[in-house]
Amino acid sequence: MTDNIHPSSRSIRALDVAAKAWYTPVLLGQWIFVAYIFYAYGWPVVAGELAEWNDHLSQAYEPGRTFGNLTVAVHLALAVIVHFFGPLQLVPAVRKKYPKFHRWSGRVFVLSVVLVTAAGVYMLIVREIGAWTLRAGFMLQGALILGFAWQAVRHARQRKFATHMQWATRLFLAASAVWFFRVMIMIWFVLTGGIGIDTSDGTGWFIDAMSAFQFLPLVLYEVYIRVKAGSNSRAKIAFAVFLWIAAALTTVGVGLATLGMWFPVLG
Numbered sequence: 001m002t003d004n005i006h007p008s009s010r011s012i013r014a015l016d017v018a019a020k021a022w023y024t025p026v027l028l029g030q031w032i033f034v035a036y037i038f039y040a041y042g043w044p045v046v047a048g049e050l051a052e053w054n055d056h057l058s059q060a061y062e063p064g065r066t067f068g069n070l071t072v073a074v075h076l077a078l079a080v081i082v083h084f085f086g087p088l089q090l091v092p093a094v095r096k097k098y099p100k101f102h103r104w105s106g107r108v109f110v111l112s113v114v115l116v117t118a119a120g121v122y123m124l125i126v127r128e129i130g131a132w133t134l135r136a137g138f139m140l141q142g143a144l145i146l147g148f149a150w151q152a153v154r155h156a157r158q159r160k161f162a163t164h165m166q167w168a169t170r171l172f173l174a175a176s177a178v179w180f181f182r183v184m185i186m187i188w189f190v191l192t193g194g195i196g197i198d199t200s201d202g203t204g205w206f207i208d209a210m211s212a213f214q215f216l217p218l219v220l221y222e223v224y225i226r227v228k229a230g231s232n233s234r235a236k237i238a239f240a241v242f243l244w245i246a247a248a249l250t251t252v253g254v255g256l257a258t259l260g261m262w263f264p265v266l267g
């Protein structure tokens with residue numbers, strides 16, 4: 001009975017350590033993704049070979065399509081800010097030690113997220129890529145990003161920091177959907193050998209299913225905050241075990257995405 005009134009300090013600690021263990025490959029993996037964005041899209045700008053964008057993203061660059069090309073450039077350039085500063089916003093030590101940095105990078109992050117989303121919606125409408133399920137999923141993700149950004153800013157301004165942190169975490173998870181999408185696909189490859197994915201053109205039923213699965217991190221976060229706030233020690237331990245498994249899978253997914261997709265050395 002006492003289990004339901006006072007959670008054990010061991011279970012509180014276990015959940016805290018497991019959450020950090022899961023977050024570590026997320027943070028490092030997003031920085032590797034930033035390196036990939038520089039290499040895949042930044043370097044061709046320096047070299048004056050913009051058509052090389054198309055090696056990574058179909059129809060990314062088309063000669064003469066000035067506004068469309070600029071939109072892709074804005075989407076990718078600001079994605080660097082989202083994936084470099086975003087993960088740092090959630091690190092408690094950075095918030096405590098450098099509160100000014102947290103506030104400024106938070107503002108830059110939110111502004112970037114809004115512009116990246118607007119550019120993404122435009123790219124999705126104009127380029128007409130992928131199945132409608134996938135497009136609908138991305139549109140919904142875009143709407144959630146804008147809603148979460150508004151709530152995160154609103155609660156920070158009202159100095160309701162506990163609620164602000166929850167909305168900011170939702171924003172981070174939604175804004176990282178592109179990244180989770182790729183890591184989850186690589187994990188699926190390891191577990192199933194790529195069932196439901198046609199590697200020749202990147203289609204298949206699993207890719208369609210990913211239009212819903214891209215919301216999995218958000219759903220799991222809702223479970224996490226309830227388990228964390230609750231008084232059930234067993235639920236905390238069970239979720240901690242789950243997070244350790246997720247940490248291992250995420251590490252494998254990041255490793256495979258790095259070597260198989262972003263900096264392909266696996267052939």
Ligand code: HEM
Nearest residue numbers: 056058079082113116117120121123124138139142175178
């Ligand atoms: C705010 C968070 C977002 C970030 C950081 C982000 C970042 C990126 C990055 C880095 C890529 C290139 C991926 C690669 O080379 O593998 C990309 C592609 C793309 N993004 Fe976003 N994005 C975000 C949100 C969105 C939203 C909300 C939409 C649409 C509503 C969107 C639409 C697209 C499209 C259509 C592509 C091209 C996908 C393809 O051709 O495979 N993005 N995004």
